[in-house]
Amino acid sequence: MTGRFRLSDSRDLNLLRELTISQFKLKDQSTFFGLLWSLLNPLVMVGILFVFFATRFGEGVENYRIFLLLGMVQYTHFANATSTSMRSLVTMRQLTGGALFPKELLVVSSTLANTADFVIAMAACVVLAYLTGTPAHWTHLLMLLVVLAQVLLVTWVSLLLACAFTMARDLQHLYQVFLRALMFITPIFYSASSLGDGMARYLVMLNPLAQLLAVSRSILIDNQIPDARTIVVITLTNLVMLVLSWCIFKLLEPRIVEYV
């Protein structure tokens, strides 16, 4: 009974805003160097993967550098944002168990605080694509849709994880293992078409991150407008999952405030 988040209640929005800003500032990314550090991780990974895998997996992949970079940026954002937001209810335990407001605000503010550097990293991908010879095109604006869909994805995954984490703290170890596996189940350094028809292909098809990655690559590298059906399906699926996760969260909320 800590209430529902209502867009119409200016105090809920105000709290969401303040929580987001404070977490963003804490991440040290309101400074130029702070942002640079958060870009450094995917860049270094891309460098290493490029040196080792370009000849093996990069063959036949158009603009492999940007291909890798997009994969790394989207994966890094997913991994960082979900693991931080998973812990948000416990990190801000005093607020979870001692203040009256809809507790999903804590999780959502945490995912929002992780969105700024993702947007900048995605913009950097576009700029680097131009620098490496991709001609600018209006369809690249559709990358904003990919960003939106990925933020939806991160939010619903985080809501579920945050619930579970308040009840079993060792979940974070399991989740780290899962993220490690996800790095390989997601076509980051190889192309999905190289997988053949085995089980691997189905694993990738079920992976929502892989689907988003396919869309962003088709927009930026193949210069294609992804077909409307794909975009609608991806956005709708994530929206439905967000509503579902939110319902589960509200159902467990009275328990969560006692568990933390």
Added chain:
Amino acid sequence: MSDLQSAIRLDSVYKRYARGRGSKTLWQLLASRFRPTVGEDRQGYTLVDIDLEIRPGTLVAIVGENGAGKTTLLKTISGLYLPTSGTVSVAAEVALVVGLGAGMVDELSVTDNIWLYGAVCRIRRSTIRDNMDSILAWADLGEFAGAELRTLSTGMRTRLAFSISRYIEADVVLVDEAFSSGDRAFQQKCDQFFASRIGGEQTYLIATHNLGFVSEFCEQTIWLHSGRVEASGPTRSVLKKYRESDAEAGNRDPGSGSA
């Protein structure tokens, strides 16, 4: 119909924490599901059979030893915790202040923390904007507006948090241990604040160990002991019983000091 006349009303409220609370691992969580429950019926309750009725516009104190259930009672009244059985009804909007300054962030500036804590206390943005200077002035922190919170002393933080919480507009305000720390000057300011609230429209329910404060400002007092209401009513008579029982306990066991 009597609901209309009471700001807070509790009818035979029992509260037991959710099973598996405090589990740290998946295994413990699963194990807590299958633990036998026989013989647990009346044990493990933090609140037992609480009946309460509080009129609007009053200052009411909750006293009792550590672990008596004061905080759990406040959290249950606020709606943060659901009662295990019984009913809780609060006539109007409620605010909960548990641990003054909870949610403030060390690494942020005093001003940032005012915005943040104001939002946590559900104070409107416009109210904070209009009163920023007076919040800083009341807390004597005018020159520290840009300083990081971690550079402030505990007393200064308490002052800051209290200064912000003065703008809570809710009709029912539940306060836990808000003003136990702080120097004499701060205590006096708090006293002035509560004195100004007597006869106002807001209802305050305050859990505290500060009996001087209770006898000065609260017309009603609730004494909680092991999760039960031991006595409730006019402050003078309840405090008398509370002090007597404290003295008895002190005589029985000279090792434990009385509050």
